[in-house]
């Protein structure tokens with residue numbers, strides 16, 4: 067579904083990603099793990115068109131997307147649920163959700179998609195008229211995910227959805243990610259909760275200092291000495 071080949075990304079003169087290559091197949095959950103500052107968010111922003119790579123190519127469903135504007139990439143079926151939620155804080159829950167449908171392909175179906183999102187997150191339906199900034203942390207995360215679904219994505223790229231949430235809500239986030247996959251959505255997931263992530267994902271890539279250090283199926287990575295020491299504290 068997605069193929070990232072030899073991507074290098076800079077901020078000005080400073081190179082943050084070196085020669086990144088990986089693929090995601092249809093229906094898969096691929097986890098991207100790595101320490102703070104490894105370049106995970108930079109990689110997601112490069113895929114969603116917020117940043118342009120200096121070299122390399124990104125192909126989605128057979129089409130080159132590197133160099134396209136972010137809205138064109140959403141239109142093709144990639145939804146980016148950003149780190150820190152980035153909600154429209156003075157807009158209501160429902161207005162935030164509608165903003166997620168602001169592309170041609172999704173706009174005409176927005177009512178039907180909204181119903182689905184409300185089924186998925188009944189809490190958002192109860193609070194449809196409430197301002198986003200007055201939601202609790204967990205509710206804001208649900209809203210960010212719901213808004214991401216409003217564009218009817220084929221691939222969701224999700225940056226640290228459990229950040230700042232209480233343990234019970236972290237469990238809920240992982241449940242939601244599993245159910246998204248059951249609905250046929252492919253997922254690229256960044257998470258600091260490495261053990262749980264490796265339990266829900268099919269494969270994982272480990273990013274270290276802007277380079278892809280390891281890639282494999284989660285079962286193997288959970289057994290790897292390097293992953294156990296560096297990311298699981300064992």
Ligand SMILES: Nc1ncnc2c1ncn2[C@@H]1O[C@H](COP(=O)(O)OP(=O)(O)OP(=O)(O)O)[C@@H](O)[C@H]1O
Pocket residue numbers: 077082100101102103104105106107108109149
């Ligand atoms: N806008 C920017 N300008 C300059 N440098 C940046 C910018 N954004 C990120 N960086 C640098 O790029 C590197 C990678 O940052 P990035 O946010 O991609 O890391 P990350 O793996 O997502 O980390 P975290 O787990 O803390 O979210 C860091 O050294 C960071 O300081």
Ligand SMILES: [Mg+2]
Pocket residue numbers: 106107108149225
């Ligand atoms: Mg980040």
